Amino acid sequence: MYSIKSMPSTSSVLSAYTTFTASAMLVRTVIKEVQTLTNQIIPKPIQEMILSKLGAFARNQASSQMTIVIEEFIGYSINQLYEASEIYLRTKINASHKRVKVSMSPKEKILSLTINRGEKIIDEFQGIKLIWKFTSKDDKDSSPDGAKNRAMELSFDKEYMEEVLNSYLTSHIIESSKAIKEENQVVKLYALGNFGGEGNRGGxxxxxxxxxxxxxxxxxxxxxxxxxxxxxxxxxxxxxxxxxxxxxxxxxxxxxxxxxxxxxxxxxxxxxxxxxxxxxxxxxxxxxxxxxxxxxxxxxxxxxxxxxxxxxxxxxxxxxxxxxxxxxxxxxxxxxxxxxxxxxxxxxxxxxxxxxxxxxxxxxxxxxxxxxxxxxxMSYCTPSGFRILVSNYLGINNHELFPRIDELMTEVQATPAEIAEELMKSEDVDIVLEGLIKLLQRKKTESIEGETEVGDKRKAREEIEVNENINVDDGDQWKAKKMRILMRDQADLRQASSVPWFCGAEPIGN
Missing domain, CATH: 3.40.50.300 (P-loop containing nucleotide triphosphate hydrolases)
Known part of the structure; x- marks a missing residue:
C-alpha cells in the first residue's frame, strides 16, 4: 500500500513534464525538417502521384482477393471436387491449428484429421498462397433430407484465377486425392437414415x-x-x-x-x-x-x-x-x-x-x-466348396475322412452355412469331421424318408382314383363306397403325420 512519503515530489513531476515536452517538440521539428527536405528534392506532382498510388493500393488490397465456394452437393449429387478437397486438406493440417478432430477405424492405416467449422488451412501451389475455410449451416431448404449444408471456401489473389481453376483444382487436388484415397482406401457400407456418421449425404x-x-x-x-x-x-x-x-x-x-x-x-x-x-x-x-x-x-x-x-x-x-x-x-x-x-x-x-x-x-x-x-x-455345398471351408476353419487340406464326406456331400443338400457351423463346434479336427459325417448321414436319412412319404401319398391318391373309376354292380355299390372311404382316411392320416413345410422355410428336423 502506497504512503504519502512514497509519492514523487512536485519538482520531480515538473521536471519530467518539461523533459517530455521538449522531446515532443524535437520530434515535431525533425518531422517538419524531413517534410521540407522532401518538398525540395521531390517535386509536388510526383509526391501527389506517389500518395495516390499508395492510397489505391491500400484501398484495393482487400478487394484483390477472390473466393470460390465449393459446396458438398450439386442438387442431390455429391460434388466430387468437395470430396477430393476434403481428402486432400486432411494432409495439410498441422500444429498451427488450435482444434482438430481425430478418428481412426480398425482398417485405416493412419489417423484421420478434420478441422472444425470456421478453421482455416493455408496451402501453397506454384508460389500462390491459397486459404481454405470449412463452413456448414443447417439449411433444410437447400440440402437433401435436412442435412447440414457443408462447403469449402477457397480464397486467393484474383490474378491467379486461371492457374487455380485449371491447374490447382482440376489437376493437383483431384489427382492428389485419388492417390491418397487409394493408399488409405477403406470400404464403406451405406444405409438409409442417420446413425451418427459424419453428416448425412443425400439420405x-x-x-x-x-x-x-x-x-x-x-x-x-x-x-x-x-x-x-x-x-x-x-x-x-x-x-x-x-x-x-x-x-x-x-x-x-x-x-x-x-x-x-x-x-x-x-x-x-x-x-x-x-x-x-x-x-x-x-x-x-x-x-x-x-x-x-x-x-x-x-x-x-x-x-x-x-x-x-x-x-x-x-x-x-x-x-x-x-x-x-x-x-x-x-x-x-x-x-x-x-x-x-x-x-x-x-x-x-x-x-x-x-x-x-x-x-x-x-x-x-x-x-x-x-x-x-x-x-x-449360389448352390448347396459341393466337395470343392467343402475343401475351401475346411481350409479356412480348420487349416487342413487333407484327411482320411475327406472321401467319405465328399461322397455324402454329393448325395445330400447342405448349405455352406450349415457346414461352417459344424466346423466351428470343436478345435479337434477328428471330432469336427466325425460330427459333420453324422450331420450329412442324418440329412440323407431324412431325404430318403421324405421321398418315401411323397411316394406313398402319390400311390394312395392313384389307388383312390382307380377305385373311384371301378364299374361295379348295384349289389356291390355299398362295398365299393366303404372301400373308397377307408382308403381316403388312410391317405389323410399319412399326410397329417408327415413333416410340415412352410413357404420360404426349410423342413423342421427331428
Missing amino acids: WSSTNLDHPATFDKIAMDPSLKQALIDDLDRFSRRRDFYRRVGKAWKRGYLLYGPPGTGKSSLIAAMANYLKFNIYDLELASISSNSRLRNLLVSSSNRSILVIEDIDCSIELQDRRTVDRNNNSQLTLSGLLNFIDGLWSSCGDERIIVFTTNHKDRLDPALLRPGRMDMHIH
Whole structure:
C-alpha cells in the first residue's frame, strides 16, 4: 500500500513534464525538417502521384482477393471436387491449428484429421498462397433430407484465377486425392437414415465395412468364381469401351439360391476386391419413384448398390405399391428406370446386385440382360466348396475322412452355412469331421424318408382314383363306397403325420 512519503515530489513531476515536452517538440521539428527536405528534392506532382498510388493500393488490397465456394452437393449429387478437397486438406493440417478432430477405424492405416467449422488451412501451389475455410449451416431448404449444408471456401489473389481453376483444382487436388484415397482406401457400407456418421449425404449414412470376406474364402464352384472375377476385372477397365458404344458404365448381377449359400458374403468379397463402397438399398422403406431417383444420384461412383431379397422386399407383381400414409407410389417401371433408364447414367463404374431365394418369382422384365447381366446360382455345398471351408476353419487340406464326406456331400443338400457351423463346434479336427459325417448321414436319412412319404401319398391318391373309376354292380355299390372311404382316411392320416413345410422355410428336423 502506497504512503504519502512514497509519492514523487512536485519538482520531480515538473521536471519530467518539461523533459517530455521538449522531446515532443524535437520530434515535431525533425518531422517538419524531413517534410521540407522532401518538398525540395521531390517535386509536388510526383509526391501527389506517389500518395495516390499508395492510397489505391491500400484501398484495393482487400478487394484483390477472390473466393470460390465449393459446396458438398450439386442438387442431390455429391460434388466430387468437395470430396477430393476434403481428402486432400486432411494432409495439410498441422500444429498451427488450435482444434482438430481425430478418428481412426480398425482398417485405416493412419489417423484421420478434420478441422472444425470456421478453421482455416493455408496451402501453397506454384508460389500462390491459397486459404481454405470449412463452413456448414443447417439449411433444410437447400440440402437433401435436412442435412447440414457443408462447403469449402477457397480464397486467393484474383490474378491467379486461371492457374487455380485449371491447374490447382482440376489437376493437383483431384489427382492428389485419388492417390491418397487409394493408399488409405477403406470400404464403406451405406444405409438409409442417420446413425451418427459424419453428416448425412443425400439420405445415406455410412460406417466402415469390416467384413473379412474375400474370393479365396468364398465356398462356391471354382469355375463360377473365376468367371465372376474375370467379369469384374473386364468391367472395371472398360471405361472407354462403354463410352464408345454409348452405354452407361454399370453392371447388374443376380445372386439366387437357397438361404445360407453365401450371397451376402459374396457381395462383401466383391466390394473388398474392387474397393467399392456398398449402398444397402431397402425398397420397403422407399415411398416413391422420385425418392428412388434421389437416392441413386446421391450415391458415389465406384460403388455397389445392393437390393437384397427383391422377391419379398416389396410387392412388385402388380407393378405398383402404394404408401397409404402419403399417397406416393413406387412402381416397377420406376425400379426399371432406376436400373437401366436415363437416371442410371447419373454416375460411373456402378454395380447393381440383386439377391433372391426364389428366382422364379421375379418379373421377367427384371431378368433380361442390361438389368441383371450375369445370373449367379449360389448352390448347396459341393466337395470343392467343402475343401475351401475346411481350409479356412480348420487349416487342413487333407484327411482320411475327406472321401467319405465328399461322397455324402454329393448325395445330400447342405448349405455352406450349415457346414461352417459344424466346423466351428470343436478345435479337434477328428471330432469336427466325425460330427459333420453324422450331420450329412442324418440329412440323407431324412431325404430318403421324405421321398418315401411323397411316394406313398402319390400311390394312395392313384389307388383312390382307380377305385373311384371301378364299374361295379348295384349289389356291390355299398362295398365299393366303404372301400373308397377307408382308403381316403388312410391317405389323410399319412399326410397329417408327415413333416410340415412352410413357404420360404426349410423342413423342421427331428
